[in-house]
Structures are given as structure tokens and as C-alpha cells.
Amino acid sequence: MKKMIFSLLLIGLLATACAPAPNVGAINDLPYVDTGVDTEAWATVPAGDFLFGQHDHVTYVDEFEIMITNVTVEQYANYLNEAIASGDISVGEFDLKVAEELTLQKEGAGGYYEGDPFDAYKHEEEIEEGDQLFIAMEDGLRMTYENGIFTTMDAYRNHPVTMVTWFGANAYCEYYDTRLPLEVEWEKAARGTEITENGHGRPFAWGTEIHGNYANYYSSADLFEKMYGKLGNTTPVGFYNGQTYEGYETHDSVSPYGLYDMGGNVWQWMGDDHADQHYRHMRGGSFYTYEVDLRVWKFNSAGPTHYAPEIGFRCAQ
Numbered sequence: 001m002k003k004m005i006f007s008l009l010l011i012g013l014l015a016t017a018c019a020p021a022p023n024v025g026a027i028n029d030l031p032y033v034d035t036g037v038d039t040e041a042w043a044t045v046p047a048g049d050f051l052f053g054q055h056d057h058v059t060y061v062d063e064f065e066i067m068i069t070n071v072t073v074e075q076y077a078n079y080l081n082e083a084i085a086s087g088d089i090s091v092g093e094f095d096l097k098v099a100e101e102l103t104l105q106k107e108g109a110g111g112y113y114e115g116d117p118f119d120a121y122k123h124e125e126e127i128e129e130g131d132q133l134f135i136a137m138e139d140g141l142r143m144t145y146e147n148g149i150f151t152t153m154d155a156y157r158n159h160p161v162t163m164v165t166w167f168g169a170n171a172y173c174e175y176y177d178t179r180l181p182l183e184v185e186w187e188k189a190a191r192g193t194e195i196t197e198n199g200h201g202r203p204f205a206w207g208t209e210i211h212g213n214y215a216n217y218y219s220s221a222d223l224f225e226k227m228y229g230k231l232g233n234t235t236p237v238g239f240y241n242g243q244t245y246e247g248y249e250t251h252d253s254v255s256p257y258g259l260y261d262m263g264g265n266v267w268q269w270m271g272d273d274h275a276d277q278h279y280r281h282m283r284g285g286s287f288y289t290y291e292v293d294l295r296v297w298k299f300n301s302a303g304p305t306h307y308a309p310e311i312g313f314r315c316a317q
Helices: 002-011 073-085 166-175 182-190 223-228
Strands: 042-045 047-051 059-063 063-066 089-099 104-113 130-137 143-148 149-152 268-270 280-283 299-302
Touching: 047 182, 059 182, 063 182, 073 089, 073 104, 073 143, 089 130, 089 268, 104 166, 130 166, 130 223, 166 268, 166 280, 182 280
Parallel strands: none
Antiparallel strands: 042 063, 047 059, 089 104, 104 130, 143 149, 268 280, 280 299
């Protein structure tokens, strides 16, 4: 029974438990698709008010910068190699607590985390100081590890990195002197300040409507589903930019501040440390959720040790 619980956690069926399981493993014959989007670029979000949440609460946010794409597989592989060389992380077996009385060892890369404040709230679990798993080395990882080096599979170089725990996302950002975005920051970067005709903030990063060629969500029939029949896979970051790929025309789904994939493709870890809970929130929806979860105010949550084929992240500063 414990083994079954653990398996369900790792599959990460966060919102579509009744749907067929996606093909999340690496597809050997998948081509590399160049979107032309600069994965190293950042956008500046100016200070000011915007309409936050489903009920449009006027909220002020200070100026900040945020990556225009999610962190890619190639970027994370480069980080792993740099951090291993600097001694900040290691590869091996890490304890992974998946239930109150169940701790398993998982192979992957990880490192030190300073721990969280603990208030012994009813459903709060203590996150203690010590080594934590950053990324799991199992099916769904789009890189190989040989002779002490992580190497990205060529087709996935510009796909969002997945199988990363909250600890692993946080560690990446901190290694480069940045941080995970706060939820209010992420939502402003996605939504902007535009007021729609009905007097509300825009529900999606690109506007008020959603169609299959706007984003990568469950059964949106993206290019990879059309070409390879692989239901449930990531698309390259920035794929939905108005380009046509082999006859498949995408909508330019950029956010008001020039960000891509702020709806669909992968959930994105947030940096908030919510009081009296150990859960971390995610925003944006994924290739394995329906259209409703791509609305800018929707969130999901999981413990910081959780990882899945449909969870990634981007950094802010």
C-alpha cells in the first residue's frame, strides 16, 4: 500500500486523475525545434497596482525582473555540472519523505537546505536543516549522467526542465543570485494591468480566450501530439509565439511583459513561504491540465520534496 501511495505521488496526477496517463518519458526520435526565443532573456515588470486574483483585488507590487521563459533542460544541466564542480551539490541517494511513516531513498542530485521555520501547525510538517533531493534521476529526466557529467538530450535542450523538487528550483535560482518569484509577482507578470471589456483583469496571460494553438494543455493537439501521437509532453519554451512549425500555426501567446508559457506546458514553483504550512504553491497549469488551470489566478500545491514530469520553474530578482 505504501508503495502504491509513493507511485501516485511521483506520477504527479495533480488535476487529471481520471485521464489517461501521459507519455512523459524521453522520446528518442523527437526533433529539436528552434523557437527563436532567447532563453537567457529577462523582463522588467514595473512597480504599481494591478488586479490580483479571481476577484480582482487591487494589489501593489514593487518593480522586479523575471525570466521570459522557464528554465530549460540545458540550463539546469549546466547548473548541475557547475554546482558539482564547485562542491555545492552531489550525486547519490537522498532521503525522500513521502508519507508520515515512509521515507525512501531516491537517486539524484541534491544539496544542503537550511530548513524552514516550524510552528507545529495542525497539518504542517517540519522541514529540517540538511541535504535534500534537487532533481530525480529516473524516467522523465531529459538528460543523461555519465562519468560525472550531466548531458542534455539534444531534442530537449530548450524544453522546460522537469523532475525538479521545490528545493532544486530554489537552489538553482539562489546559485545565480536570484530567487523564485512570489505568487503576486508571477501573476502580475502574467496578467499585466489591462482591464477587459467586462471590467476585469485578463484571465489568461495572452488575453480572454483560449484555443488549442494558444498553449500546451491537456489534449490541446500541439505539434508533438500531431506529429508523433504522444499525448502529454512538454513543448519547447516560447513555442507559442506566432510562428508556424511544419504547417502548425501557433498563437502569439506572450504575456503583457513579454513572458512565454505563463499558461500551460509546466506548472511553475513559487517562492512564497506560507505561514503554518509546508506546502509550496505552483502557478500556470501544465500539459496535463485542462484549460481552467491556465487561468492566471489558479494555483496548485505540493510538499517541497515533490517532483513530477509536469512541474518546472523560472527565476526572478
